[in-house]
Amino acid sequence: MRKRPDSTNWLPTTRAEMTARGWTQLDILLVTGDAYVDHPSFGVPLLGRVLEARGYRVGIVAQPRWDTPADLARLGRPRLFCGISAGCLDSMLAHYTAFRKKRRDDAYTPGGLAGARPNRACIVYTNLARQAFPGLPVVLGGIEASLRRAAHYDFWSDSLRRSLLFDAKADLLLYGMGERSLVEVAERLDQGRELVGIRGSAWIASPDTPGDHLPSYEDILAEPRRLLDATLALEQHVQRAEGVLLQAHGNRLLAIAPPAEPLTTAELDAVHELPFTRAPHPGYTQPIPAYDMVRWSITAVRGCGGGCSFCSLALHQGRRLRSRSADSILREVRTLQACPGWSGSISDVGGPTANLWGARCTADPARCTRASCLFPRLCPQLKTAQKDYLALLRRLARESGVKHVRVASGIRFDVALAEPEFVAGLTRDFVGGQLKLAPEHSVPRVLELMRKTDFGLFDRFLKLFAETNRECGREQYVIPYVMSAFPGCTIADMRSLGEWFRQRGWNPRQVQCFIPTPGTVATAMFHAGCDPEGRPIHVARTDREREDQHAALVGRRSPPQKR
Numbered sequence: 001m002r003k004r005p006d007s008t009n010w011l012p013t014t015r016a017e018m019t020a021r022g023w024t025q026l027d028i029l030l031v032t033g034d035a036y037v038d039h040p041s042f043g044v045p046l047l048g049r050v051l052e053a054r055g056y057r058v059g060i061v062a063q064p065r066w067d068t069p070a071d072l073a074r075l076g077r078p079r080l081f082c083g084i085s086a087g088c089l090d091s092m093l094a095h096y097t098a099f100r101k102k103r104r105d106d107a108y109t110p111g112g113l114a115g116a117r118p119n120r121a122c123i124v125y126t127n128l129a130r131q132a133f134p135g136l137p138v139v140l141g142g143i144e145a146s147l148r149r150a151a152h153y154d155f156w157s158d159s160l161r162r163s164l165l166f167d168a169k170a171d172l173l174l175y176g177m178g179e180r181s182l183v184e185v186a187e188r189l190d191q192g193r194e195l196v197g198i199r200g201s202a203w204i205a206s207p208d209t210p211g212d213h214l215p216s217y218e219d220i221l222a223e224p225r226r227l228l229d230a231t232l233a234l235e236q237h238v239q240r241a242e243g244v245l246l247q248a249h250g251n252r253l254l255a256i257a258p259p260a261e262p263l264t265t266a267e268l269d270a271v272h273e274l275p276f277t278r279a280p281h282p283g284y285t286q287p288i289p290a291y292d293m294v295r296w297s298i299t300a301v302r303g304c305g306g307g308c309s310f311c312s313l314a315l316h317q318g319r320r321l322r323s324r325s326a327d328s329i330l331r332e333v334r335t336l337q338a339c340p341g342w343s344g345s346i347s348d349v350g351g352p353t354a355n356l357w358g359a360r361c362t363a364d365p366a367r368c369t370r371a372s373c374l375f376p377r378l379c380p381q382l383k384t385a386q387k388d389y390l391a392l393l394r395r396l397a398r399e400s401g402v403k404h405v406r407v408a409s410g411i412r413f414d415v416a417l418a419e420p421e422f423v424a425g426l427t428r429d430f431v432g433g434q435l436k437l438a439p440e441h442s443v444p445r446v447l448e449l450m451r452k453t454d455f456g457l458f459d460r461f462l463k464l465f466a467e468t469n470r471e472c473g474r475e476q477y478v479i480p481y482v483m484s485a486f487p488g489c490t491i492a493d494m495r496s497l498g499e500w501f502r503q504r505g506w507n508p509r510q511v512q513c514f515i516p517t518p519g520t521v522a523t524a525m526f527h528a529g530c531d532p533e534g535r536p537i538h539v540a541r542t543d544r545e546r547e548d549q550h551a552a553l554v555g556r557r558s559p560p561q562k563r
Helices: 015-020 043-053 091-095 121-132 142-147 164-168 179-190 217-222 225-240 265-272 289-294 313-317 326-336 386-398 420-429 444-450 455-472 491-503 521-528 543-554
Strands: 028-032 058-062 081-085 138-141 152-154 159-161 172-174 201-205 245-249 252-256 297-299 348-350 434-440 477-484 510-513
Touching: 028 043, 028 121, 043 058, 043 081, 043 142, 043 179, 043 265, 081 121, 081 142, 081 179, 121 138, 121 142, 121 164, 138 142, 138 164, 138 179, 142 172, 142 313, 152 521, 159 217, 164 172, 164 201, 164 252, 172 179, 217 225, 217 245, 225 245, 225 313, 225 521, 265 326, 297 326, 326 386, 348 386, 386 420, 420 455, 434 455, 444 521, 455 477, 477 543, 491 543, 510 543
Parallel strands: 028 058, 028 081, 081 138, 138 172, 297 348, 434 477, 477 510
Antiparallel strands: 152 159, 172 201, 201 252, 245 252
């Protein structure tokens, strides 16, 4: 009979697990809309381990019932605060498709079952925390809070919504990667200090707070174009990392501090080498699909210099790249080999953009005005290290017990083309039959709105990829990700893209209908009906037109495939 894992290796989720550790009270309770997987790819468990390493007693309540505060209350009132996260996805995106239809599954739930978290989870969980622990500070975090920190357009209700901080009635909202800011919250509350002014946070401020004013909630309601102004200012705020932004909501004022400083390489190494069990909590009896996808993968880089207008990565993780050291990654590989089920295959070594591992920016962030390090062309201030990345992959492949090393993360083909030897090495040794790339579209005007580079570069990459495969006698394929119904894209544009596929005899499989997620520039364009310069653009708003754009590519009317 297989021995049941010792649950005391996980952060406590029950009173019995607290007692097993000799604890009578938590310092901090973390609540998440995801199942509890003690793995560095899952944000709340990672932050729990960071706080634990600082000496705090941390417990986790995962996917609590939302019709009663009993699940939150089962661990008792924490001494310092309750931290709330919807999980690794915005709860509305987790629940609904591009056509606002309910999804039938949830990759972050045991058995992949939908319905384990509520709509607008941060609001619901905060209300539960208030019922369970009257007067206890409540702090919001995670992607849902991060991208809804200011007034934002909500696709699922087709409305402009206030900052999540006002709707949830929490004490503080943390945005971006939360290691520094969450530790500072704990330290300040432990010392009896106020929470105002923490980098990477937003709070409800007094009317005399100094800072730069964004268009107010009422301004944007009256003139949707102002959402673009606010979104572009927030984007620059993340990049420049200075100054306080203010946004009025009626007679109340939202204040947003500069983002927290990114972790150094040594700090990022230390976070990923905390004592994770790298497994779901033993209380679960069904598999968790999201865990299966990352179980044998390694996060090597954080942040994204792409700045694509539809993507939240740069807004949440920042554009300033931070990479782990090769030695730390090697130590993680050795840790993987001790895990049950290890077969010798590393499924991924990467992050938002795998071939930007080791890249560094030599520009002064406070003076940089670019929205992207890669668009319209590679910034000369960004120094890439693709040869070093290839050397890292080869070093891992030589490690005893490792049979295969693959790269499944996003690869920027425009960056890769600057070093053809990198493309050749990647293709020969680290592509497991299929390489996923994201040209997104072929029409120059649409690509410009997306902040994606010339489609001709994608064609160049395909030729180099094919040549390398012929030379080494391998049969491998590129799987292109493309998008329909993007703001500014017409049915004629989709037919043009579809013709490119037909000329090559390709049947596109990875097609995503654009979903206006909160906080992005593309979502602001969707809401405003214009580009960042204020020029009117076509917007496919109805489900009928969105389906028509998709059908122009796949040749039939059907909901888009999930991406």
